[in-house]
Amino acid sequence: MSEKISPAVIRRLPRYYRYLEELESKGLDKISSSQMSIEMGLNASQIRRDLNCFGGFGQQGYGYSVSKLKKEIAHILGLDKRYNVIIMGAGRIGQALMGYKNFMLEGFNVVDIFDNNKNIIGSDVGGRSVLGISDLDKYLKNHAIDIAIICTPKEYAQKSADLLVSFGIKAIWNFAPTDVAVRKGVAVENVHLSDSLYVLSYKFKENK
Amino acid sequence: MSEKISPAVIRRLPRYYRYLEELESKGLDKISSSQMSIEMGLNASQIRRDLNCFGGFGQQGYGYSVSKLKKEIAHILGLDKRYNVIIMGAGRIGQALMGYKNFMLEGFNVVDIFDNNKNIIGSDVGGRSVLGISDLDKYLKNHAIDIAIICTPKEYAQKSADLLVSFGIKAIWNFAPTDVAVRKGVAVENVHLSDSLYVLSYKFKENK
DNA sequence: ATGACTTTGTGAAAATAATGAAAAAAAAAT
DNA sequence: ATTTTTTTTTCATTATTTTCACAAAGTCAT
Numbered sequence: 001m002s003e004k005i006s007p008a009v010i011r012r013l014p015r016y017y018r019y020l021e022e023l024e025s026k027g028l029d030k031i032s033s034s035q036m037s038i039e040m041g042l043n044a045s046q047i048r049r050d051l052n053c054f055g056g057f058g059q060q061g062y063g064y065s066v067s068k069l070k071k072e073i074a075h076i077l078g079l080d081k082r083y084n085v086i087i088m089g090a091g092r093i094g095q096a097l098m099g100y101k102n103f104m105l106e107g108f109n110v111v112d113i114f115d116n117n118k119n120i121i122g123s124d125v126g127g128r129s130v131l132g133i134s135d136l137d138k139y140l141k142n143h144a145i146d147i148a149i150i151c152t153p154k155e156y157a158q159k160s161a162d163l164l165v166s167f168g169i170k171a172i173w174n175f176a177p178t179d180v181a182v183r184k185g186v187a188v189e190n191v192h193l194s195d196s197l198y199v200l201s202y203k204f205k206e207n208k
Numbered sequence: 209m210s211e212k213i214s215p216a217v218i219r220r221l222p223r224y225y226r227y228l229e230e231l232e233s234k235g236l237d238k239i240s241s242s243q244m245s246i247e248m249g250l251n252a253s254q255i256r257r258d259l260n261c262f263g264g265f266g267q268q269g270y271g272y273s274v275s276k277l278k279k280e281i282a283h284i285l286g287l288d289k290r291y292n293v294i295i296m297g298a299g300r301i302g303q304a305l306m307g308y309k310n311f312m313l314e315g316f317n318v319v320d321i322f323d324n325n326k327n328i329i330g331s332d333v334g335g336r337s338v339l340g341i342s343d344l345d346k347y348l349k350n351h352a353i354d355i356a357i358i359c360t361p362k363e364y365a366q367k368s369a370d371l372l373v374s375f376g377i378k379a380i381w382n383f384a385p386t387d388v389a390v391r392k393g394v395a396v397e398n399v400h401l402s403d404s405l406y407v408l409s410y411k412f413k414e415n416k
Numbered sequence: 417a418t419g420a421c422t423t424t425g426t427g428a429a430a431a432t433a434a435t436g437a438a439a440a441a442a443a444a445a446t
Numbered sequence: 447a448t449t450t451t452t453t454t455t456t457c458a459t460t461a462t463t464t465t466c467a468c469a470a471a472g473t474c475a476t
Contacts, residue, residue, distance in 0.1 A: 200380075
């Protein structure tokens with residue numbers, strides 16, 4: 001059970017989680033891999049194998065308990081905890097994320113937003129006053145922040161990441177359109193919105 | 209050469225493209241797979257194999273011409289064309305995307321934004337007046353729109369997609385946190401921001 | 417309790433993807 | 447002109463991921 005989980009499986013977990021949330025909201029108690037297979041468009045065997053990576057959550061002849069399985073996946077993903085989050089960059093994306101209330105519901109508590117631009121510092125974004133990046137050091141000493149979201153222009157993305165890591169941040173969610181590199185022990189997810197748009201463009205072209 | 213390209217390769221193309229853009233902006237003329245390998249953190253053999261899928265763009269003893277390779281990848285991804293784009297849903301994400309000028313630079317011309325909420329219809333978003341979804345049918349008959357971006361709440365995402373497809377839209381970029389399904393021949397990319405956040409949460413936990 | 421049915425968990429096989437290694441081709445140096 | 451160096455292309459190998467198929471373990475109706 002403590003074998004290394006493959007990245008392919010990890011990437012599918014959020015999808016299982018979303019699906020289980022939906023089942024739960026419909027009031028379903030149990031679900032079989034074959035039903036999941038039909039509704040999610042994945043192979044049933046793959047689903048069973050994926051879920052089995054973390055322990056035998058299912059029961060023969062019955063299937064999986066929706067609530068139990070959802071709880072297990074939440075735990076694996078670390079969604080059963082609350083996180084304090086800050087945003088770097090109060091541009092459009094930063095502002096949009098600041099106002100995205102769903103994150104808070106999911107345990108990601110966006111507490112403050114930082115920017116370098118003197119014209120923006122002090123202004124209100126989603127009910128919080130934008131702070132200056134020069135205050136970041138002191139701020140992080142006084143606040144227990146788990147995750148930083150980088151929403152700066154790409155020129156500043158790596159610099160922001162370096163700064164954050166030097167101040168002890170251990171998880172970075174990067175929206176700038178460039179890959180941010182960090183030392184081992186720090187988690188990064190590079191979002192790359194435009195990559196997804198480019199793939200759409202490719203598919204569109206292929207369909208013709 | 210006309211063998212089917214694997215999805216794994218397609219997903220890497222945008223990254224190559226971004227990297228080549230950077231090289232070009234630095235004024236470099238040529239690049240070898242081994243140099244790319246070092247800077248991108250991929251295996252050199254994989255890079256050569258990926259690029260070779262689409263034809264022999266490289267030259268032995270020299271490497272790849274940056275501008276030629278960039279042009280080729282742009283063509284493969286369909287980035288050498290311009291696309292007219294509309295946005296469905298004038299909430300935070302829709303508004304943020306509407307104002308994201310980079311898309312326009314990259315050939316994705318966001319021309320109009322639609323919403324269902326009477327209080328929002330007619331208001332200004334990024335210099336455009338928000339249109340009502342009830343006008344969509346007529347609108348699409350009079351405008352050549354290639355791509356629709358879904359930024360509605362998840363409850364309306366599938367409905368929006370169905371509507372768009374019924375009016376002839378052939379490519380959908382979905383930001384709602386649910387998978388949107390469409391008939392064969394229509395391209396969809398489901399973005400799923402929160403999936404990426406969940407994976408970050410997982411990595412964060414694993415690093416401890 | 418019994419038996420028919422359902423569904424998981426998993427070993428084995430198949431399919432994909434990544435890596436390694438070397439022949440072939442061109443460039444650069446002598 | 448020839449040799450050395452660089453680098454792609456291609457083929458072979460290895461690793462990873464997905465799918466198949468079935469025994470084992472349970473459910474459910476009677």
